[in-house]
Amino acid sequence: SGEENVELEEEALEKLTEVGARSSLRYSVQLLSLAAQNARASKREKVSAEDVERVAKLFMDIGEAAEHLRKYEERMMIH
Numbered sequence: 001s002g003e004e005n006v007e008l009e010e011e012a013l014e015k016l017t018e019v020g021a022r023s024s025l026r027y028s029v030q031l032l033s034l035a036a037q038n039a040r041a042s043k044r045e046k047v048s049a050e051d052v053e054r055v056a057k058l059f060m061d062i063g064e065a066a067e068h069l070r071k072y073e074e075r076m077m078i079h
Contacts, residue, residue: 006032006033006036006047007045007046007047008032008046008047009046009047009048009049011048011049012035012046012047012048012049012051012052014049015049015052015053015056016028016031016032016035016052019031019052019056019061023061023062023063024061024062027061027062030059031052031055031056031059032047032052034055034058034059035047035051035052035054035055036051038051038054038055039051
């Protein structure tokens with residue numbers, strides 16, 4: 001968070017750590033940036049766990065995106 005110049009609540013850091021372990025460090029850092037923007041839009045200086053959860057629901061990681069494409073691949077090929 002120091003590199004991004006973002007302040008985090010402890011719970012937000014824990015969420016991002018979980019995401020990084022489950023998915024990738026790159027995705028976790030991307031979520032950090034998006035969660036910081038979400039916090040700023042809500043007029044808060046610190047990123048909360050809720051900010052992280054919200055942006056994680058809005059933006060898929062590469063594994064989720066690939067699974068989503070596989071799921072709808074046949075439909076996309078027909079149209």
